Amino acid sequence: MGILEVKGVNKRFGGLQALGDVNLSVQEQTVHAIIGPNGAGKSTLLNCLVGKLIPDSGSVMFDNQSVLGRKPHEINQMGISRVFQTPEIFTDLTVLENMMIPCFAKRDGAFRLHALESLGHEKGIREMAETMLEEVNMLDKRNAHAGSLSRGDKRRLEMAMCLVQEPRLLLLDEPTAGMARADTNNTIDLLKEIKEKRKITMAIIEHDMHVVFSLAERITVLAQGTPLVEDTPDNIKGHPKVKEAYLGEAAH
Amino acid sequence: MLGLGKKDFSLLMLVLVLTMLAPFILNPFPEGSGMAQFNAGYPDLMQRFVIFGIFAIGFNILFGLTGYLSFGHAAFLGVGSYAAIWMMKLVSLNVIPAMIMGVIFAGLFALVVGFISLRRSGIYFSILTLAFAQMSYALAYSVLTPITGGETGLQLKSTDNPILSNLAEGEIGRASLFGLDMRASIELEMGNWLFTLNMGYYVAAFVMLIAFYIAIRIFRSPFGVMLRAVKSNQNRMNYTGLNPRPYTLAAFVISGMYAGLAGGLMVAMDTQVGPERMFWTASGEVVLMTILGGVGTLIGPVLGAGLIKYMENIISKINSDILHTWFAFLPDGLEDLVVTLIYPFIGKGWHLTLGIVFMLVVIFLPGGLVEGGQRIARLFGKRRKSEDGSSAGKTTPAE
Amino acid sequence: MDAIILQILNGLDKGSAYALIALGLTLIFGTLGVVNFAHGALFMIGAFCAVTLQRLLSLSHEVVDETRTDFLGNPLKVEVPYLQDWLGAETAAAVISWSVPLAILFSIPIMIVVGVAMERGLIKHFYKRPHADQILVTFGLAIVLQEVIKYYFGANPIPTPAPEAFTGSFDFGALIGMDPYTIIYPYWRLVYFAFAMIIIAGVFAFLQFTTFGMVVRAGMADRETVGLLGINIDKRFTIMFAIAACVAGLAGVMYAPINAPNYHMGMDFLVLSFVVVVVGGMGSLPGAVAAGFLLGILESFASMAAVIDILPGINQIIIYLVAIIILLTRPRGLMGRKGVMEE
Numbered sequence: 001m002g003i004l005e006v007k008g009v010n011k012r013f014g015g016l017q018a019l020g021d022v023n024l025s026v027q028e029q030t031v032h033a034i035i036g037p038n039g040a041g042k043s044t045l046l047n048c049l050v051g052k053l054i055p056d057s058g059s060v061m062f063d064n065q066s067v068l069g070r071k072p073h074e075i076n077q078m079g080i081s082r083v084f085q086t087p088e089i090f091t092d093l094t095v096l097e098n099m100m101i102p103c104f105a106k107r108d109g110a111f112r113l114h115a116l117e118s119l120g121h122e123k124g125i126r127e128m129a130e131t132m133l134e135e136v137n138m139l140d141k142r143n144a145h146a147g148s149l150s151r152g153d154k155r156r157l158e159m160a161m162c163l164v165q166e167p168r169l170l171l172l173d174e175p176t177a178g179m180a181r182a183d184t185n186n187t188i189d190l191l192k193e194i195k196e197k198r199k200i201t202m203a204i205i206e207h208d209m210h211v212v213f214s215l216a217e218r219i220t221v222l223a224q225g226t227p228l229v230e231d232t233p234d235n236i237k238g239h240p241k242v243k244e245a246y247l248g249e250a251a252h
Numbered sequence: 253m254l255g256l257g258k259k260d261f262s263l264l265m266l267v268l269v270l271t272m273l274a275p276f277i278l279n280p281f282p283e284g285s286g287m288a289q290f291n292a293g294y295p296d297l298m299q300r301f302v303i304f305g306i307f308a309i310g311f312n313i314l315f316g317l318t319g320y321l322s323f324g325h326a327a328f329l330g331v332g333s334y335a336a337i338w339m340m341k342l343v344s345l346n347v348i349p350a351m352i353m354g355v356i357f358a359g360l361f362a363l364v365v366g367f368i369s370l371r372r373s374g375i376y377f378s379i380l381t382l383a384f385a386q387m388s389y390a391l392a393y394s395v396l397t398p399i400t401g402g403e404t405g406l407q408l409k410s411t412d413n414p415i416l417s418n419l420a421e422g423e424i425g426r427a428s429l430f431g432l433d434m435r436a437s438i439e440l441e442m443g444n445w446l447f448t449l450n451m452g453y454y455v456a457a458f459v460m461l462i463a464f465y466i467a468i469r470i471f472r473s474p475f476g477v478m479l480r481a482v483k484s485n486q487n488r489m490n491y492t493g494l495n496p497r498p499y500t501l502a503a504f505v506i507s508g509m510y511a512g513l514a515g516g517l518m519v520a521m522d523t524q525v526g527p528e529r530m531f532w533t534a535s536g537e538v539v540l541m542t543i544l545g546g547v548g549t550l551i552g553p554v555l556g557a558g559l560i561k562y563m564e565n566i567i568s569k570i571n572s573d574i575l576h577t578w579f580a581f582l583p584d585g586l587e588d589l590v591v592t593l594i595y596p597f598i599g600k601g602w603h604l605t606l607g608i609v610f611m612l613v614v615i616f617l618p619g620g621l622v623e624g625g626q627r628i629a630r631l632f633g634k635r636r637k638s639e640d641g642s643s644a645g646k647t648t649p650a651e
Numbered sequence: 652m653d654a655i656i657l658q659i660l661n662g663l664d665k666g667s668a669y670a671l672i673a674l675g676l677t678l679i680f681g682t683l684g685v686v687n688f689a690h691g692a693l694f695m696i697g698a699f700c701a702v703t704l705q706r707l708l709s710l711s712h713e714v715v716d717e718t719r720t721d722f723l724g725n726p727l728k729v730e731v732p733y734l735q736d737w738l739g740a741e742t743a744a745a746v747i748s749w750s751v752p753l754a755i756l757f758s759i760p761i762m763i764v765v766g767v768a769m770e771r772g773l774i775k776h777f778y779k780r781p782h783a784d785q786i787l788v789t790f791g792l793a794i795v796l797q798e799v800i801k802y803y804f805g806a807n808p809i810p811t812p813a814p815e816a817f818t819g820s821f822d823f824g825a826l827i828g829m830d831p832y833t834i835i836y837p838y839w840r841l842v843y844f845a846f847a848m849i850i851i852a853g854v855f856a857f858l859q860f861t862t863f864g865m866v867v868r869a870g871m872a873d874r875e876t877v878g879l880l881g882i883n884i885d886k887r888f889t890i891m892f893a894i895a896a897c898v899a900g901l902a903g904v905m906y907a908p909i910n911a912p913n914y915h916m917g918m919d920f921l922v923l924s925f926v927v928v929v930v931g932g933m934g935s936l937p938g939a940v941a942a943g944f945l946l947g948i949l950e951s952f953a954s955m956a957a958v959i960d961i962l963p964g965i966n967q968i969i970i971y972l973v974a975i976i977i978l979l980t981r982p983r984g985l986m987g988r989k990g991v992m993e994e
Contacts, residue, residue, distance in 0.1 A: 076493035395964030607794030
């Protein structure tokens with residue numbers, strides 16, 4: 001039984017079958033990649049996992065609890081964090097404040113009216129945030145505005161904000177999209193480090209095969225909204241069905 | 253001190269000193285001199301400074317921190333006023349229960365309006381708040397006349413007999429604080445200067461200090477950071493396990509309570525209220541105040557409120573005769589020309605000046621007067637800044 | 652039955668004004684992505700164009716009328732419009748009487764100049780700024796414009812009569828075969844409604860059948876792509892803004908006889924027009940027009956004595972109430988598209 005179990009998920013947009021009978025099982029402490037050509041339904045699937053979309057039918061179980069019908073923040077509180085294609089951070093706030101917000105969310109839940117407490121007195125939260133920043137080598141930038149960071153730093157900050165919550169499942173939506181080779185390699189290293197140090201389960205959607213084969217232990221190939229194969233990277237390489245999906249008719 | 257950082261504490265102390273000495277500071281010109289008309293140190297105007305200061309501080313907690321632009325905030329001010337005057341009519345002439353009632357009722361009303369309006373964001377939110385406020389105005393004006401007094405509004409009358417007071421038959425009650433009359437004043441004559449120390453003003457100023465202190469605490473609290481997060485990126489907030497809605501609603505209610513407090517204070521000062529207090533132009537005014545002073549800053553809204561009320565009461569009184577005496581030193585033709593050029597901007601035309609200043613601020617100085625001040629300070633204080641090192645850059649967004 | 656028709660008719664003129672202002676607002680919002688709080692001021696400027704033309708045409712000088720004397724026996728001095736000297740008494744009187752429709756021609760160049768100046772001078776710099784900033788700066792502009800008008804024209808409403816041919820009312824009931832004197836309707840209101848329909852049809856035809864209109868519609872649907880096509884969108888934006896300004900201005904010109912123009916009429920209408928736009932669905936032109944008429948007519952129904960007896964005050968709040976209900980049940984308004992103004 002995996003930590004994330006997707007069973008028979010269907011999603012239609014008007015006449016378009018975006019997802020057709022998707023089954024997926026992500027095992028605890030593995031890195032599971034979901035790949036597929038454009039329009040294969042990867043993002044739709046991801047949005048169904050985090051509560052942004054609700055599937056027409058099927059079930060999505062996280063740790064034996066259904067996530068369907070829950071709001072994004074509730075799903076996060078269950079232990080699922082998400083990294084976006086373009087880093088989503090609080091650009092108007094400082095790096096340290098960015099980091100403190102998930103710490104508060106972890107301690108206080110979805111809402112708390114701590115209007116008359118002082119930020120300066122939140123020693124525990126501050127330490128938690130600073131430790132995490134230290135870990136991703138950003139402590140020296142803690143007073144900078146997050147909006148002024150480089151793209152790579154924004155990505156690292158976003159990742160750190162997810163990690164500090166100690167999620168049980170980290171979803172990554174094309175974390176290296178639009179990055180230069182060097183940045184991509186840095187990101188791979190960062191993810192590898194996270195994988196080894198923290199033993200966090202990761203589900204990663206990715207175009208870049210280099211990234212996928214450097215990280216993943218299991219790979220699911222989606223095509224036209226349906227999973228084609230699920231296997232280890234070695235078996236996926238050179239799999240005829242996968243070639244077909246990516247190259248289409250030309251493979252025949 | 254008081255749970256504030258050093259910088260915030262000095263700011264609070266500065267505001268404390270300024271408000272306590274306002275009757276002197278705002279009356280710099282001797283009586284009878286040509287400049288005396290620029291004196292703002294009379295009780296009525298000073299009360300308005302601090303009351304609208306409270307209103308704007310509260311509005312800024314919503315708009316400055318969360319970025320939700322309410323175009324109907326005057327409704328809460330009005331509800332606070334009506335609640336306060338009923339408290340005075342029925343229960344007690346003491347201003348404290350009146351203000352508390354104002355805060356409670358405005359808060360409840362804000363809870364309802366906010367709960368509905370916050371289901372939308374952006375311009376939809378602005379229109380919803382505007383619609384609610386206009387509805388309140390229209391209802392106060394017409395159907396709710398038994399409660400609101402309709403067009404004429406409500407005031408304390410000789411027939412009112414609050415249970416906790418012992419008024420003589422036919423005596424009109426006066427607002428008081430444990431027996432101290434709000435309208436009591438001490439006049440100090442010093443040489444050619446006349447200073448008026450008014451009880452009502454000091455009560456209002458004290459309330460504003462508390463309101464200001466609470467605002468600083470909110471700005472510097474984890475809650476304040478969450479509100480800025482709402483403005484910055486609601487998507488990330490959701491995916492960080494936080495629910496933006498109750499945070500925004502809490503900010504909306506708090507800022508509605510500030511408006512209610514301001515409304516209650518207004519009644520405490522002049523014991524009357526009319527529906528025009530809720531008209532949308534009144535809501536627009538608090539927007540102007542906050543932006544002019546500096547949105548998202550602590551002291552900005554207070555400055556903006558002061559500036560607008562000063563213009564409304566002082567600039568509007570300048571007429572062409574006064575202009576002519578000022579420019580009498582110029583040759584006749586030139587004098588007339590100068591007066592003609594300036595005249596549209598003063599007196600009844602002060603709104604024109606306000607509109608122009610406001611536009612200039614939005615275009616060139618999005619941080620308002622506070623940003624202007626900072627720019628000037630930076631111009632003169634470059635050397636000092638380099639000495640402070642890192643700490644100077646850190647607090648810029650919320651000064 | 653007659654009461655219902657009467658209320659529908661009564662709602663038409665206000666509805667026409669709402670629809671025209673909302674149409675311009677939507678054009679500006681849809682193409683330029685700008686929330687223009689100064690749009691009501693354009694409506695007001697239009698109305699004051701009518702006032703100005705009427706005053707210009709009536710400019711007079713004093714002439715001593717030898718045939719008449721005042722009560723002291725001196726020759727009477729009378730004001731004679733210059734126009735009379737040039738055109739003769741009858742023509743002059745006719746021209747002055749027709750000054751409101753003539754102001755349409757007079758106002759178009761003025762509105763174009765005002766619109767272009769506004770867009771080039773101010774709005775253009777706010778395309779990339781947040782909607783809140785756009786609202787604020789145009790709000791400031793609206794204050795400035797209305798204060799300028801107040802300075803020159805004073806604070807009191809200025810009656811601006813319609814041409815004599817259209818003053819008075821006619822029996823609409825008899826016209827459609829009902830009992831006489833059941834539905835009496837002023838001529839000018841019908842003129843206003845017809846005028847509004849022509850303008851609305853004109854704008855839609857323009858957008859539908861010209862290349863320019865096609866580009867504009869494409870731009871409303873997807874701004875980025877149109878920009879990518881290398882079409883000079885800036886110039887078209889300016890033109891669109893000028894057109895929207897004209898629509899508002901013309902709506903104002905013709906409204907002058909219905910409600911004597913005053914300096915705050917723009918803001919009065921703007922607040923309601925924004926509600927109309929939002930109800931119609933931000934960015935939807937048919938939505939704006941439909942909602943304009945719908946709310947105008949609803950407002951007039953709510954003012955019926957029978958309705959007020961049951962729900963006192965409903966006429967004051969009906970528009971806002973409907974707006975709140977629609978916004979909560981249909982978040983994008985009656986005909987709004989997804990994703991508009993939902994940062």
